[in-house]
Amino acid sequence: MKNDLKSLQDKIDSLGITQYDEIQEMIKQENEKLSKLRDDNLLLNTKNEQLNISISKQENTITTQSKKLSRIRELYKSVDYSLNNFFDSDIPYESLKIHKSILDEIDSISPTVELKLHCMDVKSLRKEYKSNAKQIDNILSKYSSRYTTKANKAIYNLMVIALKAELQNILYNLKYEKLDKSIDDIKKITEKYLKIAGEGNQSIAGTLTKFIGEVEYLFINAIKIEYNYYVKKEQAKQEQLAIKQQMKEEAEERKLLQQQQKKIEKEEEKYKNEIEKLQSQLLPENNSEENEKLKARIIELQTQLADVNIKKEEIVKLQNGKAGNVYIISNLGSFGDDIFKIGMTRRLNPQERIDELGSASVPFKFDVHSFIFSDNAVDLEKKLHELLSKNRLNKVNLRKEFFKLQIDELEELVTSIDPTAEFTKTMIADEFRQSQSTDELYTDDYNYNDENIDDYSDELCNC
Template structure:
């Protein structure tokens, strides 16, 4: 080793010491920085960051896996759904074909039903006409040919006629259910049957003399029937039927006396034509009754409209009167309130008491005003049950309805001049739907109506006990009075002389 190398060794040692010193300072600095990083949580941050990176990596991997898995599932679901749709389309197509076939079959069935219905109607009409002609022949056997029950081969048995009635009921049996239009149609049908009889018997006469007698008799019988129908009255049905029999008997005798050779044929003809003439009278009678019923209905409607107009007028007048009272009370209360602000203690109490009193009275006025409004604008009203012992006895009652604020006014009106005595009230039933309640009572008692023709006449045959039970069931809170006072009736029975109209007012001052 040379001298220079010794100096280099010293330099190297010196450099090593310097580097060691610098390294120690760096280590110290790193310890300080680590300490500071530890205090700041830097190491936790790096750990968390490292874990976050790991979790993100795992998340992305899971996401890719799920996307792949769901893509397969969605693809499979789409495939399954496509198959189901295809199957459903096949089912729908099949059902549409079946539905088309069913609809076609239904159309065919409806067409067949329409044809059968038309055929049944045609055959029923033919049966009805034939049945009436058969009944006319049976009538002839019974009334004119001294038919005996043992001659069963001549007359159609009663049980066969009963079977025919079930298939095609006789017009005469259902006249009361027919309207004016149906009655006119029934009359025309009966007239056609009369023409059929006339044409049938016309062909039986060959000589001119017999034909002339027959034609003259037909003309005369037609004229006699028209005369009977013209004179037909509502209360004279039995007399008109008797007139038909008298006319036919008269012409049978005249024609038979004129030519005995046609007496047998003529007897059968008269018997059949008499039956159909009686039918004509009955049909025409019911036609007149229905026309009168319609006329009475119109009169009743007009009377009801008049009555309702009067009730509305009375309610309007009462409403204005109540509004004036309400205005007076409000004005008085307002004036007292103005005085109240300047009143002393003793006057304050008096004024306050007076205000409370007026407010109480005002509340009654408001309630009355609301009641008037309900009666005027809605269906509210009172259903009344009344009787008139002196006029109708103890088994006849009237059930009606009124919208009057005081229902007794309507009852007094009914007993003013139309009947000899006043009505007794057994019950007033207030209802929000008085019309419906009245109709319900009428329907329950419908089979007990006094007037079977004019349903506007609201009288019924019943008893006071039955009415009490009926009212109690429908409206338990309604009062019912079973007593028939009939004061004027009993006073009239107890007096042998007539009372005068002279009287002295109890309030007359003798001075």
């Protein structure tokens, strides 16, 4: 029986039944571990969702508190501005002021209007203007409650109406070149109303002085916000115009490239036909003189065909990608010796674009200092513009691609970007220099009379 039992056990082992049971037990254990991991993962996901909700709430709280802090800070600054500019007192006001380190810390959390303006878009500036207007209304409401008699209330309300009208008039007439003037106008207006208040009811003069001082600060903020709004709005407008202009130029360039491609394809077809024609004329005698001439001519035509194919490939490359030439040009007679225009063209012959620019818009032709070919001319132009952003002449209209710098700096920049690019430092400015050298007009409309023509003809004959 022992032998039979051992024999049966050997058969079971040979069939792998024992291993099967062991594997099943292992699978069961792994499934239990997997189930536990899933439960742990579900718990972690739940905690993660709760944490995200908590973070979102904290962010909203921070945003709300930052806005409150910003409003309080602006109110503090308006009071501080009022006391510094409109009050002469023996009270040691310095002891009541917030320490500069605390103000700096507040500014790092919630920047002042002046710090934020340049980083804000049109929509954000509108919100900031409404927030500033709300603070003005709060001050108007706060001071309104201080007057109890009908006469004083009437004086205050009339002053509020007048001040609002004055502010709206300044905002209406605000232009890009009048920011400083508009701020001065606000100060003159508040000075005028302070004088009226001082010469009028002395019982309310002190309160009106403090009120006008606080309002003046917020009025100046309103002017700065509105000014930046106009600037940003103009920039957005110019960007749209630039996009439209670029699309127009690209359409014209594509049209020209298509015309050049058709012309190249015709030339290519002519060369191919001529080569086929010559090849058909080859005689069986390989060493004949006639065959050698035909072969030489075929090689010459194939070389010319290769040049045509290269041009064709360039045109296809210009059509399908961002390839093109970044140009650097100047116009000594029109702009001076340190003003340069940096633009981009996809023309196969970039000089055509330069000739267009100098045809009618400026009194003299442009000088070319460099053509930089690039597979991505758009990005190269953008990179150059970014590197020279501080040198821009027009800070508002970015379509005006003119920069003020020394030609040596420009050459160094071009060399660092593309060492193989040629750069010409000389400003030829031939038309400008010729115009400066004489007061006489150079014209091409001189007509010979019949007598002069006959005399000139006789001279030619005698020669």
